[in-house]
Amino acid sequence: MSTKTKYVYLFGGARTEGAASMKNLLGGKGANLAEMCRLGITVPSGFTISTEACTVFTERGRDAALKLIEGEVLEGVAFVEQEMGKKFGNAADPLLLSVRSGARASMPGMMDTILNLGLNDEAVVGLAAKAGNERFAWDSYRRFVQMYGDVVMGLKPVSKEDHDPFEVIIDMIKETRGVKLDTELDTADLKELVARFKALIRARIGRDFPTDPWEQLWGAVVAVFESWNNDRARVYRELNDIPEAWGTAVNVQAMVFGNLGDSSATGVAFTRDAGTGEDLFNGEFLVNAQGEDVVAGIRTPQQVSLVGSRRWAELAQVGEDERRAKYPSLEELMPEIYRQLLHAETTLENHFKDMQDLEFTIQEGRLWMLQTRNGKRTGAAMVRIAMEMLQQGMIDEKTALQRVAPDRLNDLLHPIFDPKALKASKVIARGLPASPGAATGQVVFFADEAEEWAKQGKAVILVRQETSPEDLRGMSVAKGILTARGGMTSHAAVVARGMGKCCVSGAGAVHVDPKARTMSIGEQVYAEGDWISLNGSTGEVFAGRIQTKDAELSGDFGALMALADRYKRMEVRTNADTPEEARVARAFGATGIGLCRTEHMFFEGERIVPMREMILADDEDGRRKALAKLLPIQRADFEGLFREMSGLPVTIRLLDPPLHEFVPHDEAGQREMAKEMKVPLTKIRMRVDELQEFNPMLGLRGCRLGIVHPEITEMQARAIFEAALDARAKGAVVKAEIMVPLVGTVREFNAQAKVIRAVAAQVFAERGQSIEVMLGTMIETPRAALVADSIGRQAEFFSFGTNDLTQMTMGFSRDDAGRFLPDYVKAGMYEHDPFRSIDQKGVGLLVEMAVNKGRAVRPDIEVGVCGEHGGDPASVAFFHRAGLDYVSCSPFRVPIARLAAAQAAIADG
Ligand code: ADP
Numbered sequence: 001m002s003t004k005t006k007y008v009y010l011f012g013g014a015r016t017e018g019a020a021s022m023k024n025l026l027g028g029k030g031a032n033l034a035e036m037c038r039l040g041i042t043v044p045s046g047f048t049i050s051t052e053a054c055t056v057f058t059e060r061g062r063d064a065a066l067k068l069i070e071g072e073v074l075e076g077v078a079f080v081e082q083e084m085g086k087k088f089g090n091a092a093d094p095l096l097l098s099v100r101s102g103a104r105a106s107m108p109g110m111m112d113t114i115l116n117l118g119l120n121d122e123a124v125v126g127l128a129a130k131a132g133n134e135r136f137a138w139d140s141y142r143r144f145v146q147m148y149g150d151v152v153m154g155l156k157p158v159s160k161e162d163h164d165p166f167e168v169i170i171d172m173i174k175e176t177r178g179v180k181l182d183t184e185l186d187t188a189d190l191k192e193l194v195a196r197f198k199a200l201i202r203a204r205i206g207r208d209f210p211t212d213p214w215e216q217l218w219g220a221v222v223a224v225f226e227s228w229n230n231d232r233a234r235v236y237r238e239l240n241d242i243p244e245a246w247g248t249a250v251n252v253q254a255m256v257f258g259n260l261g262d263s264s265a266t267g268v269a270f271t272r273d274a275g276t277g278e279d280l281f282n283g284e285f286l287v288n289a290q291g292e293d294v295v296a297g298i299r300t301p302q303q304v305s306l307v308g309s310r311r312w313a314e315l316a317q318v319g320e321d322e323r324r325a326k327y328p329s330l331e332e333l334m335p336e337i338y339r340q341l342l343h344a345e346t347t348l349e350n351h352f353k354d355m356q357d358l359e360f361t362i363q364e365g366r367l368w369m370l371q372t373r374n375g376k377r378t379g380a381a382m383v384r385i386a387m388e389m390l391q392q393g394m395i396d397e398k399t400a401l402q403r404v405a406p407d408r409l410n411d412l413l414h415p416i417f418d419p420k421a422l423k424a425s426k427v428i429a430r431g432l433p434a435s436p437g438a439a440t441g442q443v444v445f446f447a448d449e450a451e452e453w454a455k456q457g458k459a460v461i462l463v464r465q466e467t468s469p470e471d472l473r474g475m476s477v478a479k480g481i482l483t484a485r486g487g488m489t490s491h492a493a494v495v496a497r498g499m500g501k502c503c504v505s506g507a508g509a510v511h512v513d514p515k516a517r518t519m520s521i522g523e524q525v526y527a528e529g530d531w532i533s534l535n536g537s538t539g540e541v542f543a544g545r546i547q548t549k550d551a552e553l554s555g556d557f558g559a560l561m562a563l564a565d566r567y568k569r570m571e572v573r574t575n576a577d578t579p580e581e582a583r584v585a586r587a588f589g590a591t592g593i594g595l596c597r598t599e600h601m602f603f604e605g606e607r608i609v610p611m612r613e614m615i616l617a618d619d620e621d622g623r624r625k626a627l628a629k630l631l632p633i634q635r636a637d638f639e640g641l642f643r644e645m646s647g648l649p650v651t652i653r654l655l656d657p658p659l660h661e662f663v664p665h666d667e668a669g670q671r672e673m674a675k676e677m678k679v680p681l682t683k684i685r686m687r688v689d690e691l692q693e694f695n696p697m698l699g700l701r702g703c704r705l706g707i708v709h710p711e712i713t714e715m716q717a718r719a720i721f722e723a724a725l726d727a728r729a730k731g732a733v734v735k736a737e738i739m740v741p742l743v744g745t746v747r748e749f750n751a752q753a754k755v756i757r758a759v760a761a762q763v764f765a766e767r768g769q770s771i772e773v774m775l776g777t778m779i780e781t782p783r784a785a786l787v788a789d790s791i792g793r794q795a796e797f798f799s800f801g802t803n804d805l806t807q808m809t810m811g812f813s814r815d816d817a818g819r820f821l822p823d824y825v826k827a828g829m830y831e832h833d834p835f836r837s838i839d840q841k842g843v844g845l846l847v848e849m850a851v852n853k854g855r856a857v858r859p860d861i862e863v864g865v866c867g868e869h870g871g872d873p874a875s876v877a878f879f880h881r882a883g884l885d886y887v888s889c890s891p892f893r894v895p896i897a898r899l900a901a902a903q904a905a906i907a908d909g
């Protein structure tokens with residue numbers, strides 16, 4: 001006997017089949033609608049068509065999918081009819097439906113929703129009569145034709161400068177009527193709109209708008225399935241690593257109406273502040289409005305709570321009298337509804353134990369909840385909400401740690417405006433503090449141009465009237481986003497917070513003219529390319545560039561980090577080449593330096609000169625003379641590092657890059673070098689040519705340099721030992737580790753170790769004192785990983801150089817892979833860029849093997865990683881599982897790695 005797959009799940013007052021736990025099947029929206037019904041919260045009845053139906057649709061096509069679900073959908077509609085006491089398709093008293101997409105992971109605004117489905121020329125008359133409100137019926141109808149025309153029939157703007165064709169018609173009618181707001185259009189205008197919309201559809205696609213409600217319903221269901229594969233959904237999935245295979249569910253639900261007059265409204269709310277994390281219920285609503293009106297920024301939304309309303313008024317520079325008259329809060333306007341809403345938000349937050357993002361509609365004095373989900377928030381809000389919910393006893397320590405996405409700590413580590421520079425700057429406009437942070441950049445008006453400019457290395461601020469999902473890519477590369485319209489829950493605001501990007505929204509004084517590529521504020525006109533700055537925490541817009549300054553760990557952030565340290569097993573070190581970097585990293589909680597690249601010390605200022613002398617020298621003697629000049633410089637640098645990191649390990653890598661990196665390759669540079677060195681240009685040219693390699697990454701570099709020219713290793717070892725003794729003499733506790741790069745065979749390591757030990761003996765003899773220094777190697781060639789047991793017998797520690805290891809194992813040149821890797825990843829050859837997140841199945845295997853081989857011969861061998869991957873949360877989790885003792889990453893990723901390490905330990909149980 002075969003059991004039939006169930007594709008449709010009911011929710012409503014009488015019966016609910018789904019639950020929050022069924023997100024994979026019902027999508028986030030459907031699962032939570034069902035859960036709200038279970039909690040006794042008032043939700044319009046409906047049903048959810050499962051994501052499995054979407055998969056059938058994608059794989060086997062429309063007819064197969066519809067045949068499978070048809071019977072259950074008919075039953076679903078019958079259920080809603082019974083719940084609402086109205087019939088779908090009954091023109092005299094029509095049941096109207098909304099058709100809403102809903103994937104597993106929330107993708108706000110990414111896919112399409114259709115409202116008021118079931119209306120046609122007869123039903124609109126019935127609806128008007130039943131509601132006793134003709135304007136409402138026609139307003140609903142024009143919205144339906146507009147949404148259906150867009151989503152199902154494909155009437156989109158033609159080009160990026162073009163407007164939505166329906167909005168163009170609306171603007172035309174508004175102009176002839178001399179009105180500004182949608183709400184000012186009367187019934188006759190709305191009838192006119194419907195007629196014109198239909199004519200537009202007919203003219204554009206040669207088909208009439210469907211009048212049969214069932215035809216409308218099937219069309220809408222198919223459109224939602226198809227929307228899973230539209231461009232903006234694809235881009236969103238790409239940016240957020242959502243697999244294509246998940247599919248979307250379709251929610252079909254009875255309509256409730258926020259546009260039934262002044263006792264009706266629609267809104268969105270957050271149980272806590274999504275920008276700062278403050279435990280304050282907040283939200284926005286519009287009276288006599290429907291659907292996305294609040295988010296679309298068509299009218300200025302009102303605040304839900306009185307506190308919020310007063311705060312808003314202050315920012316928007318609206319006086320208290322005007323606020324109360326024109327923009328009263330829901331708390332003032334409909335106190336009883338506000339009380340119910342508070343009850344719902346408390347119930348939902350307590351139930352889901354996380355900050356909720358809510359959608360609601362008020363129909364003639366009755367509150368209906370339309371959606372709840374875990375709200376998107378800034379990194380700062382993530383931290384604060386997690387720590388406060390922990391203090392409030394809502395969640396435990398492990399949950400608090402897991403609530404913060406490590407990467408999002410970036411937001412808190414971002415620079416803020418330098419207070420002094422800020423004082424000297426002029427505020428040119430104010431908007432809403434939609435997403436915190438400081439941004440300074442050049443104005444661009446189009447998302448694709450933001451991308452182009454950013455590619456050229458420019459800092460850009462994307463300025464738009466309002467943003468839409470088409471702007472995603474441009475938003476993701478901009479330093480900040482400024483919109484002229486839209487509230488705290490506008491598309492720009494929600495998306496920017498999700499990205500941790502600075503955003504000021506609804507700066508009403510800003511007039512954007514996309515055709516002229518200018519924005520004007522009062523008399524002042526700003527053109528594309530002009531510099532402006534944004535403060536996303538206050539909503540201020542400034543003229544010009546403003547200096548920024550680094551953030552610090554404190555408050556909830558500091559507490560979260562302390563908590564992370566209690567759970568993590570791995571240490572987090574930093575990659576630092578200067579005492580200044582070491583200081584920053586130590587403040588961020590680094591417990592050592594995992595990689596000091598000595599060569600970086602040679603590039604600065606005058607130092608390059610003796611380095612070049614060494615490279616130009618004809619013989620060992622000449623090289624030694626030049627190296628003697630470098631010695632005191634290196635010694636001082638190392639001493640500074642040892643003192644800054646007193647008590648903590650400092651791992652110093654011997655010279656690694658090919659020598660040609662230190663000489664100029666252009667004619668002008670070579671001339672200058674010739675003049676400075678007092679040698680003929682031809683000599684420089686010859687030497688540069690000699691140093692040229694076809695594949696420098698596989699050439700004379702790493703320990704190969706020290707083996708060919710032992711005097712280089714000698715100088716560096718001497719600098720390290722002398723610095724260690726000097727720092728100790730000044731009171732520092734020195735824990736130095738010398739690291740030999742690019743080893744492939746134990747003989748290379750032994751050869752370098754011999755040189756280093758000989759120098760140590762000499763220095764100790766000269767100084768009459770000695771110091772313990774560990775001697776280890778990098779594991780960064782595949783061969784080193786393969787023979788790690790033989791190397792481990794000699795080396796006291798391993799540090800995985802996963803950049804080189806990835807490059808050599810995968811055969812991708814790091815310098816050239818940028819040309820094809822993005823396309824390659826898009827084509828699914830690899831799941832992600834292996835230089836960003838370690839290739840666990842391949843390169844990772846080498847790491848695991850080398851750890852095991854090393855431990856087998858030297859049980860207490862210290863193993864760490866110092867490639868870029870040390871700051872990537874997924875890689876950090878992998879290194880934890882592989883049993884590494886520490887990861888090392890750039891100073892600004894240290895907190896991220898600490899949290900990722902704690903999460904990895906928690907996941908490990
Ligand atoms: P999104 O996933 O983009 O948030 P939704 O499916 O939530 O899209 O729909 C967008 C808006 O449409 C909702 O916020 C709500 O205001 C309105 N809406 C959806 N379904 C209904 C309904 N049954 N009755 C009234 N309004 C609805």
Ligand code: MG
Pocket residue numbers: 359371
């Ligand atoms: Mg929604």
Ligand code: MG
Pocket residue numbers: 656741742780801803804
């Ligand atoms: Mg390397």
